[in-house]
Amino acid sequence: MLLECNKLCKYYGDKAALNNIDLQLERGKIIGLLGPNGSGKTTLIKILSGILTPSGGEVKISDKNIGIGTKKIVSYLPERTYLSDWMTVQQTLNFFKDFYDDFSMETALDMLQRLDIQTSEKLRTMSKGTREKVQLILVMSRNAELYLLDEPIGGVDPAARDHILKTIISNFNENASVIISTHLISDVENILDDVIFLKYGNIVLHSTVDEIREQNGKSVDALFREVFAC
Amino acid sequence: MLIKLIKYEILADYKKYGIMGIAIVALAILALISEKTAPLYGSSGYGYSNFISAVFAISSVFIIFAASILLIVLSTIRFYKSFLKDEGYLMHTLPVHTWQLIASKLITAYIWFLFLLIISAVYVTILNGNITWIKDFSEGFSVGFYGESEYFLNSLMISSLISVLLTPFSYLAHIYFSFALGNLFSKNKLAMSVVMFLAINFAERVISSVLMTAYLVSINVDMTLTEITNSNTLLSIVLSVIYLIAAERIFAKKLNLE
Amino acid sequence: MPWNFNSNTPIYVQIIEQIKFSVAVGEYKAGDKLLSVRELAAEAEVNPNTMQKALSELERGGLLYTQRTSGRFITNDEAAIKKLREQLAEDQVENFISKMKLLGYSPDEAAELMKKYNRK
Numbered sequence: 124m125l126l127e128c129n130k131l132c133k134y135y136g137d138k139a140a141l142n143n144i145d146l147q148l149e150r151g152k153i154i155g156l157l158g159p160n161g162s163g164k165t166t167l168i169k170i171l172s173g174i175l176t177p178s179g180g181e182v183k184i185s186d187k188n189i190g191i192g193t194k195k196i197v198s199y200l201p202e203r204t205y206l207s208d209w210m211t212v213q214q215t216l217n218f219f220k221d222f223y224d225d226f227s228m229e230t231a232l233d234m235l236q237r238l239d240i241q242t243s244e245k246l247r248t249m250s251k252g253t254r255e256k257v258q259l260i261l262v263m264s265r266n267a268e269l270y271l272l273d274e275p276i277g278g279v280d281p282a283a284r285d286h287i288l289k290t291i292i293s294n295f296n297e298n299a300s301v302i303i304s305t306h307l308i309s310d311v312e313n314i315l316d317d318v319i320f321l322k323y324g325n326i327v328l329h330s331t332v333d334e335i336r337e338q339n340g341k342s343v344d345a346l347f348r349e350v351f352a353c
Numbered sequence: 354m355l356i357k358l359i360k361y362e363i364l365a366d367y368k369k370y371g372i373m374g375i376a377i378v379a380l381a382i383l384a385l386i387s388e389k390t391a392p393l394y395g396s397s398g399y400g401y402s403n404f405i406s407a408v409f410a411i412s413s414v415f416i417i418f419a420a421s422i423l424l425i426v427l428s429t430i431r432f433y434k435s436f437l438k439d440e441g442y443l444m445h446t447l448p449v450h451t452w453q454l455i456a457s458k459l460i461t462a463y464i465w466f467l468f469l470l471i472i473s474a475v476y477v478t479i480l481n482g483n484i485t486w487i488k489d490f491s492e493g494f495s496v497g498f499y500g501e502s503e504y505f506l507n508s509l510m511i512s513s514l515i516s517v518l519l520t521p522f523s524y525l526a527h528i529y530f531s532f533a534l535g536n537l538f539s540k541n542k543l544a545m546s547v548v549m550f551l552a553i554n555f556a557e558r559v560i561s562s563v564l565m566t567a568y569l570v571s572i573n574v575d576m577t578l579t580e581i582t583n584s585n586t587l588l589s590i591v592l593s594v595i596y597l598i599a600a601e602r603i604f605a606k607k608l609n610l611e
Numbered sequence: 612m613p614w615n616f617n618s619n620t621p622i623y624v625q626i627i628e629q630i631k632f633s634v635a636v637g638e639y640k641a642g643d644k645l646l647s648v649r650e651l652a653a654e655a656e657v658n659p660n661t662m663q664k665a666l667s668e669l670e671r672g673g674l675l676y677t678q679r680t681s682g683r684f685i686t687n688d689e690a691a692i693k694k695l696r697e698q699l700a701e702d703q704v705e706n707f708i709s710k711m712k713l714l715g716y717s718p719d720e721a722a723e724l725m726k727k728y729n730r731k
Contacts, residue, residue: 135539136539136540151660152660153658153660169610172446173445173446173608174441174442174445174446174608174609174610175608175609175610176606176607176608176609191448191449191450192448194446194447194448195448197446199442199446201442203439203442204439205439205440205441205442205443206440206443207365207435207440209364209365209368214364218361221357221360221361222354222357222447222448222449223448285656288656289653289656292649292652292653292656292657292658292659293649293650293652293653295659309618312618313616313622313655313656313657313658313661314656314657314658315658316658316660316661332621332622333621333622333623333661336618336619336620336621336622337620337621340619340620341618341619342618342619344618345618
């Protein structure tokens with residue numbers, strides 16, 4: 124099992140952001156973490172990446188507790204820009220090469236070239252969209268075991284969206300899994316194996332996309348709208 | 354990994370410190386030029402050049418002070434931005450230990466401190482036109498406190514020097530610990546960090562004065578200035594190490610990035 | 612090839628249908644080599660596992676075969692492809708007739724309309 128959460132909770136003050144989550148994920152899957160804003164998607168991803176400490180429960184990634192060992196095999200794309208803006212693209216590549224043994228310079232350069240991004244360019248002078256693309260390229264150029272992508276298609280145009288999805292599809296392998304958190308379900312539905320619906324910090328559904336379509340005769344997006352109808 | 358972290362810490366701020374260094378040296382050269390070119394008894398009045406020289410002479414006393422404050426401010430901003438704001442998302446997901454992250458910041462701050470010390474020395478040397486100021490300074494120091502001028506490096510000088518060299522260390526340990534405590538709050542982390550900084554400062558003063566009083570009263574009334582300086586330094590080292598260990602533990606075990 | 616998916620049936624079922632159709636209309640010829648699973652998945656913007664599932668299903672049905680070293684190919688069995696085309700045509704007719712029935716036409720009337728349409 125790649126990921127195991129047992130009775131995982133996170134409280135902010137007395138408000139529960141995650142409420143006794145039990146979750147098991149296998150390798151080789153692309154998983155959609157779906158839910159409206161404030162449902163706990165980002166909280167769960169931040170716990171898995173090690174920048175939030177859970178209030179209770181247990182998390183194991185590849186049988187390891189969260190720490191330096193999991194950080195080596197988890198590749199995390201936050202929903203914000205986390206690169207220092209004084210860096211050039213080349214410097215960010217070197218940075219990843221320096222710190223991550225699984226980083227492939229070749230893959231990254233290849234993707235940058237396809238997107239027509241110059242390695243000599245400074246992040247400061249880039250648009251937000253381009254910076255997000257650079258981050259995604261860095262994250263996907265690692266040969267990690269678990270990819271955590273928080274809202275990877277949040278603010279990008281449709282052409283970039285297609286490219287991002289293609290990047291995800293062509294870079295992950297059967298030893299790894301990808302968790303994509305998003306509220307734009309119809310955009311990612313076709314690339315998902317499994318979906319997890321989060322509502323007020325609880326998992327209300329964990330199923331495969333095929334099952335949902337076979338059993339309900341409707342798309343995940345349509346089901347989602349039903350489950351979360353106000 | 355530590356070396357790599359330090360490398361990127363230096364890369365992040367070298368321009369700021371470079372500009373600072375150049376500005377200080379430029380100031381010194383400017384002072385030198387104005388001193389040499391200003392008329393000794395100009396039409397604007399008596400002693401114009403003397404006035405300028407006096408200003409620059411005083412400035413050399415303050416320059417290291419100012420540089421140290423800038424160092425603390427820049428290091429604090431760097432720590433806050435790269436540890437607790439957006440860049441923290443990258444730093445804290447690197448496969449490195451928390452102590453390595455903290456150590457890299459502390460060591461880098463010391464590299465800049467050393468740099469600023471050297472630049473300050475250059476400043477004073479340029480202003481004086483020679484390096485005999487070191488001897489003057491040392492003599493003045495010795496005469497001032499001991500009434501004897503023959504020792505170039507006496508024990509008080511060494512004690513004071515150590516205490517000066519440790520100032521950034523104790524300040525940064527204090528600041529990192531404050532940020533760590535602030536991080537434990539679920540809201541207003543930055544504001545709580547400031548509150549914690551002040552609280553620690555207050556507690557430190559209380560402890561230190563209580564200890565000093567107790568020591569002076571009960572054990573040894575005849576403490577020399579050197580001994581007082583040394584025991585202050587020792588106390589500050591002990592506290593700083595405790596702060597750093599506590600900060601490391603908090604960031605390693607209870608990290609919560611907003 | 613262009614891929615189009617509706618959102619109500621499983622993607623792998625739709626992939627199977629679309630590949631079958633491409634073979635029947637001759638877009639894919641007997642013995643043609645297919646792109647890799649990953650490339651096909653990227654082209655169709657679907658999950659590689661889904662593409663794999665669809666291709667395995669087609670392989671089980673005999674329309675595709677795998678050569679261990681060189682990849683996946685459309686069957687060389689022309690008869691099977693002919694049969695597939697007939698099958699798909701039959702499905703279309705069945706679909707057409709059942710819709711016409713709903714509109715109140717008998718199969719003969721429907722056939723008559725069809726002939727008229729063709730003369731236009």
